[in-house]
Amino acid sequence: MRPQKITFGDMRQMGVRGVLIYCADYRCGYSVTLSADRWSDDVRLSDIELRFVCSACGRRGADVRQDFNWGTPPSSAMGYRST
Incomplete structure (x- = not known):
């Protein structure tokens, strides 16, 4: 069983509005960022994994x-360049 993480409501109270999604396969390394607005306050981050x-x-x-x-x-400074 995976450990339970904080709820989206808790996250929003801290002022955080987005989530990082990382592939569960450490060899893949794919990740994406998403707005957290689509999930309700009572949902835990671990509930959607x-x-x-x-x-x-x-x-x-x-x-x-x-x-x-x-x-x-x-x-x-993080290796990005502006176009």
Whole structure:
């Protein structure tokens, strides 16, 4: 059994509005960011982890975490460049 994570309501109270979704297969490494607005306050992040299917490798399951940088533009210091 997976440990229970915080609820989306708890996350929103901290001011966090997005989530990071990582493929459950550590060898794949695929990840995506999503807005957390689609889930209600009483849903736990751990409740939705088994609903995801990786679009890169096809594996079911994910690691869902808070995106503390949601809405922050990428920094050029992080290897991004502006076009």
